[in-house]
Structure formats: C-alpha cells, structure tokens
Amino acid sequence: MGKIIEVKNVSVKYITGDLRNIGLKEFVMKKLTHQYRVEEFLAVNDVSFSLENGDMLGIIGTNGAGKSTLLKVITQIMRPSTGSVKVHGKISALLELASGFDGDLNLKENAYLRGAMLGYTREFMNERYPEILKFSELEEFEQRPFKQLSSGMKSRIAFSIASMVDPEILILDEVLSVGDGAFREKSEAKMKEIIRNGKATILVSHSLDQIRRMCNKVLWLDHGRQIAFGETARICDDYAAFLKTKELPKIQ
Amino acid sequence: MLERIKQKVKQNRFLFEELVKRDFTKKYKRTVLGMLWSILGPLMTLGVMALVFTQFFGRNMEHYVIYMFCGNLLFSYFKESTNGGMTALQANAKIFSKINVPKYMFVLSKNVSSLINFGINLCVLFVFCLFDGVTFTWKFLLLIYPVCCLVAFNLGMGLILSALYIMFKDLKYLYDIFTLLLMYVSAIFYSIDAYPLEKQYLFYLNPVYVYIRYFRKIILEGEIPQWTFHLLAAGYALAALVLGAVIYKKKNYKFLYYI
Numbered sequence: 001m002g003k004i005i006e007v008k009n010v011s012v013k014y015i016t017g018d019l020r021n022i023g024l025k026e027f028v029m030k031k032l033t034h035q036y037r038v039e040e041f042l043a044v045n046d047v048s049f050s051l052e053n054g055d056m057l058g059i060i061g062t063n064g065a066g067k068s069t070l071l072k073v074i075t076q077i078m079r080p081s082t083g084s085v086k087v088h089g090k091i092s093a094l095l096e097l098a099s100g101f102d103g104d105l106n107l108k109e110n111a112y113l114r115g116a117m118l119g120y121t122r123e124f125m126n127e128r129y130p131e132i133l134k135f136s137e138l139e140e141f142e143q144r145p146f147k148q149l150s151s152g153m154k155s156r157i158a159f160s161i162a163s164m165v166d167p168e169i170l171i172l173d174e175v176l177s178v179g180d181g182a183f184r185e186k187s188e189a190k191m192k193e194i195i196r197n198g199k200a201t202i203l204v205s206h207s208l209d210q211i212r213r214m215c216n217k218v219l220w221l222d223h224g225r226q227i228a229f230g231e232t233a234r235i236c237d238d239y240a241a242f243l244k245t246k247e248l249p250k251i252q
Numbered sequence: 253m254l255e256r257i258k259q260k261v262k263q264n265r266f267l268f269e270e271l272v273k274r275d276f277t278k279k280y281k282r283t284v285l286g287m288l289w290s291i292l293g294p295l296m297t298l299g300v301m302a303l304v305f306t307q308f309f310g311r312n313m314e315h316y317v318i319y320m321f322c323g324n325l326l327f328s329y330f331k332e333s334t335n336g337g338m339t340a341l342q343a344n345a346k347i348f349s350k351i352n353v354p355k356y357m358f359v360l361s362k363n364v365s366s367l368i369n370f371g372i373n374l375c376v377l378f379v380f381c382l383f384d385g386v387t388f389t390w391k392f393l394l395l396i397y398p399v400c401c402l403v404a405f406n407l408g409m410g411l412i413l414s415a416l417y418i419m420f421k422d423l424k425y426l427y428d429i430f431t432l433l434l435m436y437v438s439a440i441f442y443s444i445d446a447y448p449l450e451k452q453y454l455f456y457l458n459p460v461y462v463y464i465r466y467f468r469k470i471i472l473e474g475e476i477p478q479w480t481f482h483l484l485a486a487g488y489a490l491a492a493l494v495l496g497a498v499i500y501k502k503k504n505y506k507f508l509y510y511i
Contacts, residue, residue, distance in 0.1 A: 003273065015509045018351045019509060019510060020510055020511070021421060022419075022421070023420055023421050023423075024420040024426065025422060026422075066480075072508075075351075075352055076350070076352045077349065077350070077508065078505060079505045093350075095349070100347040100350050102274055102278070102344045104277060104281075105277060105278075109273070109277070110271075113270045115266075116263070116270040116271075117267060117347065117351045117353045118268075118351065118441060118449045119263050120263065120266070121259075121262045121263055121266055122269075143507075153342055162499070198456055239254050
C-alpha cells in the first residue's frame with residue numbers, strides 16, 4: 001500500500017495583527033508612532049502523520065487548534081514554514097462549503113466556475129454536470145441566481161461538485177453539520193463510497209460521534225501541537241475526557 | 253511531461269473562460285443596454301469635452317475631435333482596466349483562501365472585459381476618422397503595437413495595484429486622485445507644443461502619454477515614430493509586467509494573511 005499523504009514535521013507560521021484591514025494612512029501613522037504591531041505565531045507546530053490508501057482521518061481539537069490551517073497546507077493554499085507535505089492524488093476540498101460562490105450567477109454557472117477552480121476541464125464538467133445536479137436534488141433551481149438559494153442548498157451543491165468529480169482525496173471541514181437529515185445520510189453514504197474506492201478522506205468535525213462512526217484514524221491537535229495520532233477509539237476517549245477535565249494527556 | 257503541460261493549459265483556459273464569463277455577467281447584468289452603455293459612456297464624455305473645448309475655449313486645431321478621441325480612448329482603457337484589476341484580487345479573497353487557484357487569473361479575466369470595451373471604442377474611433385476625412389494608410393496597421401504594449405502595461409499595473417490593494421484598503425481613493433493627475437498630464441485635450449522642447453520630453457515620463465502620442469502620430473500625422481520611441485513604449489509595458497509578476501511570485505502565499 002502506497003502512502004497517499006505524508007506530512008513530515010510541518011510547522012506553519014501565521015502572521016496576524018495590524019496588517020489586516022489597514023489603510024495606507026493608518027499604516028504610516030502607526031509606523032511613525034511605533035504602534036505598528038504584527039504578531040507571528042505557529043498555527044501548526046511540528047505535526048507529522050501519514051495516510052494510506054483507504055484511510056479516513058478525523059481531525060479533532062478545540063477552536064484555534066490549527067485544524068483549518070493544517071487543511072490549507074494539505075490543499076496547498078498555504079505553504080509550510082518548515083517541514084514537508086507530500087500528496088499523491090487529486091484533492092477535492094470542502095472548506096467552509098457555501099463560500100466562494102457568486103450570488104449573481106445561476107446554479108449551473110456556479111457549478112462550472114467551481115469545477116474550473118478545482119482544476120477540471122470543460123469536457124469533464126460537461127460529462128459530470130448532470131450527475132452533480134441530480135445528486136444535489138436541485139434540478140428545479142438550475143436557472144436561479146445563487147443568492148436566492150438557501151444556505152443548505154448551497155452546501156448541497158458544493159458537496160455534490162466536490163464528491164461527484166471523482167476526488168482521490170476528499171477533505172471535509174465541518175460540512176456534514178449542514179443540510180437536512182435526508183441529505184446528511186446521503187452525503188455520508190457518498191463519502192463511504194469514496195473511501196471504499198480506495199481514496200483517502202480527511203474530516204474535521206466537532207462531533208466525536210461522527211468521527212467514531214466514520215474514521216479509522218484520528219489526529220488530535222491542541223494549540224497547533226500534535227497531541228496524538230492513531231487509533232480512533234482510544235484517542236476519542238482521551239479527547240472526551242480532556243473536554244471534561246481540560247487536562248491534556250502526557251505526550252509520548 | 254508534455255501531456256501534463258497540455259492538461260494544465262486546458263485547465264487554466266477553462267478557468268479563464270469561466271471567470272471572463274462571470275465578470276461579463278456581473279458587469280452587464282445580462283442586458284444589451286448594459287453593453288451599449290459601456291460604449292455610450294466614453295462617447296458622451298467625448299461629446300462633452302468637444303463641446304467645452306471647441307465652443308467655450310475656442311480650440312480650432314485640425315481634427316481636434318480625433319485628437320481628443322485618441323487621448324480619451326487610451327486613457328479610459330487604462331483607467332478602467334487598472335481600476336478593475338486593482339480590486340480583482342480582493343473581490344475574490346473568499347475563493348483563493350479556500351481553493352488553490354492561480355491568483356493572477358482574477359486580474360487577467362478582469363482585464364479582458366475592459367479590453368473588449370476598448371476594442372469596440374477603437375472601431376468607433378475609426379468611424380469618426382472616416383467622417384472627419386482622415387486619410388487611412390497602411391501605417392494604421394502599426395497601431396497594433398501600442399495597443400499590445402498598453403495591454404501588457406495595464407495587466408502589469410493591475411497585478412501591482414491588486415497586490416497593494418490587498419495590503420492597503422484605502423488605496424482606491426489615492427489611486428483615484430493619482431489617475432486624475434495622470435489625466436491632466438496626458439495631454440488629452442491640449443497640445444504640448446506650447447511648451448519648450450525640453451519640457452515636452454518630460455511628458456514621456458508618463459507611459460500613457462507615450463501610447464497616446466503613438467496613436468496621434470500614426471492617425472493624425474501619418475508618421476511612424478522613431479525606433480527609440482518604440483523601445484520606450486515596450487520598456488514601460490515590460491517593466492510593469494515584470495514587476496507585477498515578481499510581486500505575485502513572491503507574495504503568492506502571503507496574500508492570505510491580509511484578508
């Protein structure tokens with residue numbers, strides 16, 4: 001079995017502070033009065049793990065643990081400051097599902113635009129689009145401007161695009177918490193199908209239940225550091241205990 | 253290897269086409285009137301300027317309307333294209349912070365719609381030339397040279413500005429003032445002949461004026477500019493484009509922190 005994802009000693013330096021939302025005037029003033037503050041911190045601190053064919057990884061941790069940042073490194077939106085990430089396969093990521101669509105375009109145009117951004121070709125989208133539409137169950141809304149759709153519908157089409165285009169690696173960030181009950185079941189079934197087809201999946205979720213049910217491996221992050229990686233049941237138990245006591249287990 | 257490059261080109265072309273389609277849909281709101289408006293706008297500006305400067309200020313240069321049209325045409329294209337380019341990256345922040353896409357594509361696609369506008373207005377200019385009795389020569393074909401230079405220059409400026417705009421959100425206001433200043437030093441409605449020769453050369457520090465001058469030389473004077481002039485035109489374009497590309501290459505993964 002070949003390794004699908006190899007993350008080795010990855011650290012990501014994140015910059016925050018006054019550099020966001022600042023105007024030139026403000027910048028000059030703050031520089032002059034020596035009040036310009038920029039903070040650097042390690043959002044992800046020395047994380048290593050690897051996934052093999054067919055693995056489904058759950059990433060757990062409290063808010064600000066570095067889960068989303070780690071996903072951004074894996075999807076190559078960000079670069080690690082140190083360490084390396086190797087990915088063998090086509091990634092399809094669902095990070096904050098419904099965002100990035102354009103309210104003025106209709107569903108079909110948005111689907112094609114999203115497909116283009118995910119790196120597919122027009123022929124491929126032409127071929128897959130009917131399936132995507134069917135899976136999302138939004139046929140009657142095809143010509144509707146996107147801003148008229150509900151957020152649940154938006155995430156349904158987003159999920160459909162990302163999963164129907166044969167991803168080899170599917171990355172999901174809190175996506176299953178949207179959509180109604182029936183669609184949630186369907187999307188879980190679809191994800192299981194993707195996993196069965198021998199491709200890796202990464203799921204970030206605050207629902208321990210869901211992780212226990214679906215994942216065979218778990219990565220636990222806390223303030224950017226890797227607390228544990230491995231077997232689901234044991235780590236989930238430890239995590240549940242941590243949530244009650246707020247005490248981290250000793251790192252081996 | 254070759255197969256992979258081909259695949260990459262295909263993917264990027266698809267993305268490019270879809271982005272252009274999106275920008276068009278948003279700009280014209282799917283109406284014919286929306287498109288017509290983008291031609292009428294510059295024409296009306298021209299009409300006002302012609303009225304003011306011929307009637308009130310009594311300019312009576314030969315082919316004055318064409319003279320002004322050349323200036324206005326190129327300057328409007330520069331202004332529209334760089335303004336669009338400047339906000340292109342920020343407007344798509346939600347996308348590039350979630351999906352790994354080639355970011356320069358946003359600036360590139362924005363440039364296309366202003367280029368098409370420019371193309372339509374260029375045709376209108378030729379119609380005006382026809383009515384105003386300007387002699388068409390084979391030299392008109394050379395106009396493709398300054399147009400290409402200006403496209404590259406605008407693209408480069410768009411890249412530079414969009415990167416700066418992500419960092420400084422008030423850049424838009426400053427840039428508005430800058431373009432106003434640039435308009436006045438682009439000799440759109442006046443002639444620089446009134447200045448002494450050494451002062452006239454100062455106008456060549458303004459890239460937009462260089463392209464305007466090229467247009468007028470061909471259309472109104474029927475002369476091909478010197479080779480040094482060609483060099484200058486290409487130099488400005490290349491400088492902007494290279495600087496923009498370097499910034500994007502260097503900052504590609506840093507834009508994320510600013511949004």
